[in-house]
Amino acid sequence: MFSATLLASGLPTLGQNMPNIQMPTSPSANITVSPFDAAQFPMFTDFFTGAKAALQPVSLVLTNNSDKAIAGIEVEWVTIGSDGRERHVSSQSDNFFSRGSRAVAAAHDRLLVSPYGFLSESTVNWIKSGAGHSGVIAGGGGADFDLASQVRISLDCVVFEDGEVVGPNQRRYTDEIQARRDAANEVVQVVQSALKQGLQPSTVLSPLVNVTTRRGDFVGTWKVRYAQQLLRTPYLDVVLASLENMPSPPKFYRTDGGQP
Secondary structure (H helix, E strand, O other): OOOEEEOOEOOOOOOOOOOEEEOOOOOOOOEEEEEOOOOOOHHHHHHOOHHHHHHHHHOEEEEEOOOOOEEEEEEEEEEEEOOOOEEEEEEEEEOOOOOOOOOOEOOOOEEEEEOOEEEEHHHHHHHHOOOOOOEEEOOOEOOOHHHEEEEEEEEEEEEEOOOEEEOOOOOOHHHHHHHHHHHHHHHHHHHHHHHHOOOOOHHHHHHHHOOOOOOOOHHHHHHHHHHHHHHHOOOHHHHHHHHHOOOOOOOOEOOOOOOO
16 A cells, blocks of 8 residues: 555546447657556556546556656546536646656556545555655546536656647646746746845735736746745745745757747
């Protein structure tokens, strides 16, 4: 058995009537996509305990066939109800927040992808070896799977450790990754400037929290999140240092020369 720290909000379930499920196609020869099957992937069966067992039909396993680790991923589930209404939920995970973070999936690793988050086989083995007591599964919010007549899953973006991008990237995941670092730089500069002037950080952070951001403004959105985090934490120096030391992502590219 292994334990995990779950960062998703809500637990989507499937009802008694199984929807028509469309699995994603692979965006690269370096990636194999397979529907989750407990007999084929027994290393992940402990993940599906309790109510999560109902998520198996809308989960998949991604096999990384390359010599490069996967550093980031975003997957989207689209549920279509009997009324034809579409509902979207996405999950993403990457290791660009801090130096030394574990890859989403190592080279030649397998990755469980579910609406409740991600878990690599290498992480399962790492936990079982006693090297750690918990794994971190980053996920998205719940979706109305129990009301769906159809579920369409898309592998929107996969980022390898050297910056190679595969997948349509319609949700601009690479832009968001870069924006997080840019926003961290701006917030750190503002706070450090305030401290040098003998001001309380709240004098510059509170106005940032109240800024209304427009859709697609990743820098503005992350500035608000960082400001909220700094205002809440009793360890401002620690959080500020983590933002200051956030690594810059690699230069994103596609092998065909297109826009990443």
